[in-house]
Amino acid sequence: MKLDFSALPLRPDALSQAPTRFCDPGYKNTLASLMDLILIETGPRGARENWQAAQLRNLLAHASRRSPFWRQRFGAPSDATKTPLAFLPVLTRADVAQQAMREGSLLPATATSPVQKHATSGSSGTPVEFFICEMNSLYNNLRSFAQYFIDGLDISYNRVRFKTGLVENKAGFTVRHDKGWNNLQGFAKTGTSKFITYTRPDIASLCKELKSAPVGYLVSTPQLVEWLLTQVEPSFLKDIGTQRITLISGSLDAQTRARLADVNIPVSTTYSTEEIGKIAHECAKRPGHFHVTTSNVIVEVDMSAPVEVDGVPLGRVLVTHLHSYATPFIRYDVGDLARLSSRCPCGHDGSVLTNIYGRSKQLLKHADGRISPFYVWGRMLIDIVKFDEYRIRQTDLETIVVEIVAPESLPPEKREAVRRLVAANAGADFNVRVEQVPRIDWGRDVKRLAFRNELLN
Ligand SMILES: [Zn+2]
Numbered sequence: 001m002k003l004d005f006s007a008l009p010l011r012p013d014a015l016s017q018a019p020t021r022f023c024d025p026g027y028k029n030t031l032a033s034l035m036d037l038i039l040i041e042t043g044p045r046g047a048r049e050n051w052q053a054a055q056l057r058n059l060l061a062h063a064s065r066r067s068p069f070w071r072q073r074f075g076a077p078s079d080a081t082k083t084p085l086a087f088l089p090v091l092t093r094a095d096v097a098q099q100a101m102r103e104g105s106l107l108p109a110t111a112t113s114p115v116q117k118h119a120t121s122g123s124s125g126t127p128v129e130f131f132i133c134e135m136n137s138l139y140n141n142l143r144s145f146a147q148y149f150i151d152g153l154d155i156s157y158n159r160v161r162f163k164t165g166l167v168e169n170k171a172g173f174t175v176r177h178d179k180g181w182n183n184l185q186g187f188a189k190t191g192t193s194k195f196i197t198y199t200r201p202d203i204a205s206l207c208k209e210l211k212s213a214p215v216g217y218l219v220s221t222p223q224l225v226e227w228l229l230t231q232v233e234p235s236f237l238k239d240i241g242t243q244r245i246t247l248i249s250g251s252l253d254a255q256t257r258a259r260l261a262d263v264n265i266p267v268s269t270t271y272s273t274e275e276i277g278k279i280a281h282e283c284a285k286r287p288g289h290f291h292v293t294t295s296n297v298i299v300e301v302d303m304s305a306p307v308e309v310d311g312v313p314l315g316r317v318l319v320t321h322l323h324s325y326a327t328p329f330i331r332y333d334v335g336d337l338a339r340l341s342s343r344c345p346c347g348h349d350g351s352v353l354t355n356i357y358g359r360s361k362q363l364l365k366h367a368d369g370r371i372s373p374f375y376v377w378g379r380m381l382i383d384i385v386k387f388d389e390y391r392i393r394q395t396d397l398e399t400i401v402v403e404i405v406a407p408e409s410l411p412p413e414k415r416e417a418v419r420r421l422v423a424a425n426a427g428a429d430f431n432v433r434v435e436q437v438p439r440i441d442w443g444r445d446v447k448r449l450a451f452r453n454e455l456l457n
Contacts, residue, residue, distance in 0.1 A: 007154075008155075008188055009154070009155065009156040009188050009189035009190075010187070010188050010189075011186070011187065011188060011189055014027070014186075014187045014188065027184065027186075027187040030142075030183045030184060030187075031184075033142055034142065034145070034146050034149060036295075037142060037143055037146040037295050038146055038149060038150060040294050040295040041146070041150060041291075041293070041294055041295055041350075042150065042348075044349070045349045045350065048294050048350065052294065052298055052322065055322040055323075056085065056298065056320065056322065057081040059320075059322060059323075059324065059325070059328060059330065060074065060077070060080040060081050060330070061077040061080060061081055062106065062325055062328075063080070063106065063328040063330065064076060064077040064079075064080040065077050066106040067099065067103055067106050067328075068103070069098070069099040069102065069103055070099075070328060070330075073088070073089055074088055074089075085298065085300070085320065085330075085331065086300065088330060088331050089331065090302070090316075090318060090331050090332075090333050091329065091330055091331050091332045091333065092333055093120075093128045093333075093335075096128050096130055096275070096327065096329070096332070097128050097129065099327065099328075100128075100129050100130050100131060100327050101129065104131070105131035105133075105326040105327065106131075106325060106326060106327065106328065107131070107133050107325045107326040113133060113134050113135070114133075114134055115131050115132070115133050115134075115326050116131065116132055116133075117129060117130075117131055118130055118131070118132055118274065118275075120273075120274050120275060128275065130275055130326075130327035130329075131326035131327045132326055132327070133325060133326045135323060135325075136277065136323060136324075136326075139277070139295075139296065139323060140277045140278065141183070142183065143277070143278050143293065143295065143296065144270075144278070145182045145183055147270075147281055148182070150281075151268070151284045152284075153217075153243075153244070154243075155182055155184065155188060155190050155191070156188070156189045156190060156191055157191045157214070157216030157217055157241075157243050158181075158191035158192045158193070158194070158213060158214055158215060158216035158217070158241075159181040159191055159192075159193050159194070159216050159217040159218075159219065160194045160196060160210070160215050160216065160217070160218050160219070161181075161193070161194070161195050161196070161219040161220070162195075162196050162197075162198060162218075162219065162220040162221065162224050163195060163196070163197045163198070164197070164198065164199070164221065164224075171199055171200040171201070171202070171388070172198070172199065172200075172201060172202065172205075173196050173197060173198035173199075173201040173205075173206060173209070174196070174197050174198075175194060175195070175196055175209060176194070176195040176197075177192065177193070177194055178192070178193035178194075178195070179192065179193070180192065180193055181193035181217075191216050191217075192213065194213070196209065198224070200388045200389055200405075203231040203232070207232065207236070210240050211240050213241075214240065214241030215237070215240050215241045215242045215243075216241060216242070216243050217243055217244055217245075217246060218237070218242050218244070218245045218246070219245075219246045219248065220245065220246075220247065220248070221247065221248060221249060221250065222247050222249075222250045222251055222252045223250070223378070223449070223450050225245060225247070225252060225256070226252065226253075226256060226377055226378050226450075227378050229256060229259065230378055230382040234259045234260050234262065234263045234265065235263050237260070237263070237265060238263040238264065238265060242265050243265075244265065244266050244267070244268065245260065245265060245266070245267045245268070246267075246268050246269075246270060247267060247268070247269040247270065248270055248272070249272070249449075250269075250449070251269050251356075252267060253375065253377055256377070257287070266284070267287075268281070268282045268284065269281075269282040269290075270282070271290050271353065271356060273319075273334050275321070275327075275329060275332070275334075276296070276297060276319055276321045276324070276329055276332070276334070277296060277321070278293040278296050278297075279292065279293055279296070279297055279299065279317075279319055279334070279353075280292045280293055280299070280352075280353050280356075281293065283344055283346050283348065283352070284346075285346040286344060286345050286346045288354055288355075289344050289345065289346070289352050289353075289354055290352060290353040290354070290356065291344060291348050291350060291351075291352055292350060292351035292352065292353060294350055294351075295322075296321065296322060296323065297319050297320060297321055297322060298319070298320040298322065299317065299318070299319055299320075299340060299351055299353065300317075300318040300319075300320075300331065300340070301314075301315040301316065301317055301318070301338055301339060301340035301353075302315045302316040302318055303315035307337055307371050308370075308371075309337065309355065309357050309363070309371055309372070309373060310355075310373055312339065312355050313339075314337035314338055314339055314355055314357060315337065315338070315339070315340075316333055316336075316337060317333070317334050317336045317337065317338050317353070317356070318331045318332065318333055318334075319331075319332050319334050320332070336356055336357065337355075337356070337357045337371075338353045338354065338355055338356040338357070339353065339354045339355045340352070340353055341354065357371075357373070362374040362375065362376070362451045363453055364394055364400075364426055364427075364429075364430070364453065365394065365397065365453060365455045366397070366429050367397040367398065367429065372427065374392075374425055374426060374451065375425055376392060376421060376422055376425050376451075377450075378390065378450060380421060381404075381418060381421070384414060384417045384418055384421065385404065385406060385410060385414050385417075385418060386406060386407065386408070387404050387405060387406045388405045388406060388407060389404075389405045389440060390402065390403060390404045390405065390440075390450060391403045391440050391449075391450055391451070391452065392422065392450065392451045392452070393451075393452045393453070393454055394430075394452075394453045394454060394455060395454055396454075396455070397455070398429065398430055398431055399430065399431050399432075399433065400422060400426055400430050400431070400432045400433070401432075401433050401435060402418055402419070402422055402432065402433070402434045402435065403435050403437045403440055404418070404434065404435070404436050404437070405436075405437060405438065405439055405440060406436060409436070410434075410436045415434045415436070416434075418434045419432045419433075419434045422434075
């Protein structure tokens with residue numbers, strides 16, 4: 001094993017000028033924290049598993065000590081820490097809401113370590129409120145950065161991050177520039193950071209903005225990438241310097257991925273939730289395989305009642321968030337389905353998720369209990385109608401509603417063509433209704449998912 005920093009774009013003035021010092025304390029802390037995380041993500045399995053087991057015991061003892069809700073679920077601290085994880089009860093969203101409402105944060109807020117109230121965007125129904133502590137935010141930020149080292153990426157490229165939702169839902173976009181996008185700014189040569197917040201942006205102005213500086217790493221929802229590729233060719237993204245696309249919440253269809261692969265733009269997906277943060281990162285060598293974020297979570301997949309999707313039996317994803325001291329998430333049912341393996345074909349010796357399907361995925365629920373994937377993407381709709389935005393919802397066991405916001409009134413034959421496209425993909429079990437609406441009420445859905453199954457949330 002060789003630790004070698006020759007590929008780190010160190011600035012000439014990076015190292016300390018003080019006597020007997022090498023690195024100034026701020027940068028040293030960042031480097032040490034990065035080492036911590038990379039050690040736990042990539043180190044030998046035995047050490048990592050021992051660390052996880054100790055962290056789990058700490059969390060269980062804390063929850064039992066501080067919370068009647070948790071004591072009632074698994075007893076006194078000494079009992080809680082002896083019970084194997086798989087024998088503890090599954091935690092639902094309703095349980096979390098109840099615990100957080102009744103007991104508040106289990107970690108007292110202090111001046112140096114504040115606790116914040118958060119809520120899920122709740123794409124349907126009531127959002128779940130929960131508490132997070134400062135460590136959780138710091139960890140999420142640093143863990144995202146650590147992934148660039150784990151994947152061997154050059155941190156001197158710029159980063160452009162897209163975010164949905166402008167104030168008052170006005171069409172257009174705003175741009176915020178930051179000096180750097182990572183924690184080693186000033187120490188290593190790091191690229192610039194740009195945040196683009198958008199709602200139905202005008203494509204010509206957006207392209208002009210994107211062309212103004214090399215993009216580097218593009219971080220976005222899959223919906224935006226998909227929409228961009230209905231407006232421009234993948235070669236445009238390459239020409240403006242896109243090195244890699246990181247998707248947050250959801251994935252791209254195989255065809256869109258292939259179009260990006262044709263121009264040498266790799267795509268990688270982060271699997272995370274608002275409650276827990278990072279759960280897994282897509283393998284850089286084996287697309288579709290997700291390395292579980294060992295430093296943050298223990299993931300189980302409950303196969304006791306498998307659901308078949310595309311002929312593959314999948315189980316419920318249960319996540320234990322090892323640092324959830326304010327609102328514990330222990331065996332939390334995140335609402336997704338997947339398969340779990342003990343290692344990745346790339347050689348990574350740690351848990352791996354594949355076939356992740358769930359709330360952010362396109363699945364239909366049938367009256368007989370079956371679940372089936374649903375493959376209608378914006379690219380297919382744009383061939384039929386010119387739209388500003390759209391959303392497809394399964395609202396009950398027999399109904400799919402397509403909402404379209406379009407600049408011009410949709411003639412009946414176009415609505416019928418959209419209806420036929422959706423019906424052909426959904427199958428005979430569903431009635432499809434196409435509605436032209438002045439705007440889509442996204443509510444708290446910050447991700448603006450183009451497909452929403454109101455029965456599976
Ligand atoms: Zn792998």
